[in-house]
Amino acid sequence: MEKVRTRFAPSPTGYLHIGGLRTALYGYLYSKSHGGDFILRIEDTDTARYVDGSVQIIYDTMRDSGIMYDEGPDVGGNYGPYVQSERKDIYTEYAKKLVELGGAYYCFCTPERIASLKDGEGNVRYDKHCLNLTKEEIQAKLDAGEPYVIRQNIPKEGVSSYHDLVYGEISVDYKDIEDGILIKSDGMPTYNFANVIDDHLMNITHVIRGNEYLSSTPKYNLMYDAFGWERPVYIHLPPIMKDATRKLSKRHGDASYEDFVNKGYVKEAIVNYIALLGWSPSTNDEKMSLTELTERFSLEGISKSSSIFDEAKMRWLSGEYIKAMTDEELVEKADKFFKMSKVYGKYDLKKIASLLKTRIEIYSEIPEKINFLEEFERYDLSLYTHKKMKTDADIARTVLPLARERIANLAEFTFDSVHDCLMQLVQDLGVKNGQVFWCVRVAISGKESTAGGVMEIAELLGKEETLRRLDYSIALLNE
Numbered sequence: 001m002e003k004v005r006t007r008f009a010p011s012p013t014g015y016l017h018i019g020g021l022r023t024a025l026y027g028y029l030y031s032k033s034h035g036g037d038f039i040l041r042i043e044d045t046d047t048a049r050y051v052d053g054s055v056q057i058i059y060d061t062m063r064d065s066g067i068m069y070d071e072g073p074d075v076g077g078n079y080g081p082y083v084q085s086e087r088k089d090i091y092t093e094y095a096k097k098l099v100e101l102g103g104a105y106y107c108f109c110t111p112e113r114i115a116s117l118k119d120g121e122g123n124v125r126y127d128k129h130c131l132n133l134t135k136e137e138i139q140a141k142l143d144a145g146e147p148y149v150i151r152q153n154i155p156k157e158g159v160s161s162y163h164d165l166v167y168g169e170i171s172v173d174y175k176d177i178e179d180g181i182l183i184k185s186d187g188m189p190t191y192n193f194a195n196v197i198d199d200h201l202m203n204i205t206h207v208i209r210g211n212e213y214l215s216s217t218p219k220y221n222l223m224y225d226a227f228g229w230e231r232p233v234y235i236h237l238p239p240i241m242k243d244a245t246r247k248l249s250k251r252h253g254d255a256s257y258e259d260f261v262n263k264g265y266v267k268e269a270i271v272n273y274i275a276l277l278g279w280s281p282s283t284n285d286e287k288m289s290l291t292e293l294t295e296r297f298s299l300e301g302i303s304k305s306s307s308i309f310d311e312a313k314m315r316w317l318s319g320e321y322i323k324a325m326t327d328e329e330l331v332e333k334a335d336k337f338f339k340m341s342k343v344y345g346k347y348d349l350k351k352i353a354s355l356l357k358t359r360i361e362i363y364s365e366i367p368e369k370i371n372f373l374e375e376f377e378r379y380d381l382s383l384y385t386h387k388k389m390k391t392d393a394d395i396a397r398t399v400l401p402l403a404r405e406r407i408a409n410l411a412e413f414t415f416d417s418v419h420d421c422l423m424q425l426v427q428d429l430g431v432k433n434g435q436v437f438w439c440v441r442v443a444i445s446g447k448e449s450t451a452g453g454v455m456e457i458a459e460l461l462g463k464e465e466t467l468r469r470l471d472y473s474i475a476l477l478n479e
């Protein structure tokens with residue numbers, strides 16, 4: 001069997017948004033699950049939409065997310081160049097061939113003439129005027145240096161059909177397709193031409209892209225047929241929506257991979273979540289690494305209907321990844337966020353990581369969850385009120401001085417010794433566990449929620465600081 005070759009062909013028009021990354025991911029997964037090659041091609045022929053720096057963003061994002069390509073502008077390969085603006089001569093050569101084959105023709109119509117073709121609604125549809133020019137007339141105009149474009153010659157009637165592996169049979173009437181421009185007056189190809197030439201010359205076997213190309217694919221098939229080339233297999237993907245009616249789109253500034261990384265999402269979770277936007281495995285599994293996704297990816301799992309991007313779900317998944325990390329991993333991966341906290345360099349981060357692991361979903365929650373270790377300020381006494389724990393400031397006023405005394409008397413200050421002395425206090429006072437533990441935790445943290453319970457916090461703070469905070473809180477309660 002022919003080696004599977006898929007490609008991701010982004011246009012460098014800004015950052016790489018979630019929809020683009022999903023297209024890349026599916027191309028990657030499909031090729032890798034078939035032992036094939038995955039190619040990156042930069043489609044930069046639309047100079048008006050080109051955004052500086054966006055090619056670098058594409059390289060960085062793909063590397064960072066692990067969606068690595070075998071061939072591409074920055075890694076090379078046998079089918080280059082992989083940047084369309086460097087392939088101009090190739091397109092010119094093939095456009096001329098297509099003209100000879102009758103699949104395209106030169107058009108010298110002026111912008112004024114084109115504008116005069118506007119219908120009642122302001123739409124222009126080219127009328128094949130230049131198709132009537134003789135060979136000699138064309139040559140004379142070319143020799144005279146008249147500006148021209150090359151247009152595709154779409155049959156006037158008939159229906160074009162093809163089979164898409166996701167959407168099934170697609171048929172389009174030729175009368176609904178216009179003679180679109182293949183080569184622009186500046187000599188640059190349009191996407192409509194370049195994608196066909198490149199996919200063929202780069203030996204792409206499976207074209208995986210957004211479903212906005214579903215209805216223009218018959219135009220491309222006409223060219224494959226005219227050149228006598230084999231058509232690739234088509235796999236069009238359903239859109240990703242922001243909500244029930246709006247598509248997620250980079251033009252509307254919807255979040256990119258990079259934004260989510262900066263927000264503290266676990267990278268593997270972002271990729272994992274993106275894989276699930278339009279594809280599902282045959283089981284209910286949701287947490288899958290890139291390797292597992294590669295093993296399990298199949299076209300049958302791709303859905304025809306759109307999926308809604310649910311940030312809360314991705315956040316949950318990110319939390320699952322954090323839970324599964326070792327303490328060392330969390331410290332390493334969340335380094336940037338630990339640095340943003342006030343505890344960096346002052347505490348054993350591995351110990352803190354073990355407390356945080358089950359309590360956060362994204363790394364950016366880290367500073368707020370641990371800063372209390374370094375900052376302890378006046379807090380609101382209402383924190384002592386907790387219905388379920390049946391506790392409040394009055395109870396704290398009784399409990400805290402006793403807890404302070406017993407902790408102060410501990411010969412050894414450890415997790416266990418603090419635990420045991422507080423349990424003893426619970427028994428001696430005949431109160432509920434929460435009435436002691438909640439009060440002491442608030443008293444030494446000044447926060448409603450913290451990473452870790454009383455013993456963990458006390459251990460991190462050390463005996464001296466624990467007692468200092470208890471003293472402060474007792475005074476605060478008696479103000």
Ligand code: GLU
Nearest residue numbers: 009010011043195208209
């Ligand atoms: N450059 C096109 C885009 O960014 C690629 C479409 C395709 O994959 O063929 O939408």
